[in-house]
Amino acid sequence: MERGAMPIRVTRSSMPPFEEYADMIKPLWDSHWLTNMGDFHQRLERELKDYLMAPNLSLFVNGHTALEMALQAFNLSGEVITTPFTFASTTHAIVRNGLTPVFGDIRPDDYTLDPEKLEKLITDKTSAIVPVHVYGNICKTEEIERIAKKHGLKVIYDAAHAFGETLGGAGVASFGDASMFSFHATKVFNTIEGGAVVYQDPEMAHQINGLKNFGILDEETVALVGGNGKMNEFQAAMGICNLKYVEQEIGKRKQVYERYRMRLADVPGIHLCPDDPQVKRNYAYMPVVFEGFPKDRDQIFRELEEHEIYTRKYFYPCVNAYQCYQDRFRPEDTPVAQRISHQVLTLPMFADLPLEDVDRICDVILERR
Numbered sequence: 328m329e330r331g332a333m334p335i336r337v338t339r340s341s342m343p344p345f346e347e348y349a350d351m352i353k354p355l356w357d358s359h360w361l362t363n364m365g366d367f368h369q370r371l372e373r374e375l376k377d378y379l380m381a382p383n384l385s386l387f388v389n390g391h392t393a394l395e396m397a398l399q400a401f402n403l404s405g406e407v408i409t410t411p412f413t414f415a416s417t418t419h420a421i422v423r424n425g426l427t428p429v430f431g432d433i434r435p436d437d438y439t440l441d442p443e444k445l446e447k448l449i450t451d452k453t454s455a456i457v458p459v460h461v462y463g464n465i466c467k468t469e470e471i472e473r474i475a476k477k478h479g480l481k482v483i484y485d486a487a488h489a490f491g492e493t494l495g496g497a498g499v500a501s502f503g504d505a506s507m508f509s510f511h512a513t514k515v516f517n518t519i520e521g522g523a524v525v526y527q528d529p530e531m532a533h534q535i536n537g538l539k540n541f542g543i544l545d546e547e548t549v550a551l552v553g554g555n556g557k558m559n560e561f562q563a564a565m566g567i568c569n570l571k572y573v574e575q576e577i578g579k580r581k582q583v584y585e586r587y588r589m590r591l592a593d594v595p596g597i598h599l600c601p602d603d604p605q606v607k608r609n610y611a612y613m614p615v616v617f618e619g620f621p622k623d624r625d626q627i628f629r630e631l632e633e634h635e636i637y638t639r640k641y642f643y644p645c646v647n648a649y650q651c652y653q654d655r656f657r658p659e660d661t662p663v664a665q666r667i668s669h670q671v672l673t674l675p676m677f678a679d680l681p682l683e684d685v686d687r688i689c690d691v692i693l694e695r696r
Contacts, residue, residue, distance in 0.1 A: 337637050339680075341517065354366075362557055368558055375523060386563070396524070397507055401505075406429045411430040430661050431445055432664055457484070460485070465606055486500070487511075504527055505527070515611050539557055587599075615692075639672070643668045644658070
């Protein structure tokens with residue numbers, strides 16, 4: 328590592344000024360209302376609904392619980408088509424609902440579920456499609472939803488990477504029957520831990536909100552087999568504070584993203600995601616695919632680590648190659664996803680990453696140090 332250089336982490340949580348958060352939570356010491364959908368919880372739901380241009384929104388303790396309970400709320404059965412190029416949560420939520428994941432391959436340029444390979448996966452057991460907006464690359468929503476409508480399937484998006492994004496001016500939350508958002512500490516917008524489900528049908532509110540509160544609908548009625556998915560007031564207060572700064576944070580991320588592209592976009596053997604002019608991005612991640620580069624992904628990973636620059640093989644391995652699903656699925660059935668998983672590296676990306684550190688990272692990759 329260069330003399331005096333500080334380690335560079337793959338991400339760093341955005342946080343509001345300490346005094347602002349401290350002032351925000353002071354009333355909790357008077358009210359002692361710490362959870363169970365208090366004032367902050369209700370306020371954050373309203374503010375997020377406006378920001379995301381969402382028809383209906385319910386907060387959750389984390390994104391995984393939000394997705395798991397969203398799937399449960401739709402009373403699905405049988406098979407659910409999804410992508411293996413995603414975080415573990417997506418598939419685990421399907422399996423933990425007693426459903427069978429069926430993996431479709433991904434597009435080679437933006438790594439989202441390939442709609443051209445969808446219909447051949449649909450059987451009489453298929454009840455839903457769970458596509459993932461990967462790295463903030465928005466799925467081919469029009470094609471996916473056309474296929475879903477043709478076959479009478481629900482579409483529930485994993486939108487954990489797509490907070491605040493729009494496609495052609497439409498909020499990403501407007502697509503499909505529902506979308507899950509993650510507000511984990513590493514995300515563009517965070518509530519420390521947290522998540523939300525956005526859904527189109529207002530009649531689903533009692534189902535969604537009942538499931539996250541043990542299935543309790545009133546003091547005497549437990550109508551659903553639910554769990555505990557409620558966001559507490561401290562999380563909601565963090566979200567209210569962070570939401571005020573999210574556009575500013577995205578603007579800073581954009582500068583980091585553009586510096587990476589300036590340094591790496593035209594390098595042979597390095598492949599970056601294409602910019603879709605219709606998408607207002609959130610610059611959540613900086614994925615780089617090494618194919619035909621003098622060094623492979625794992626070599627680059629090790630060399631960066633030697634310089635105390637920490638990256639992620641995100642996503643590796645593919646979900647259909649996980650040990651917990653051994654002998655159930657064949658990663659070779661999704662060859663594009665399998666190949667990209669061996670080639671992709673997500674580089675450090677956060678709002679306060681200095682541009683000179685971006686240059687330092689690129690210099691190591693390009694051996695210009």
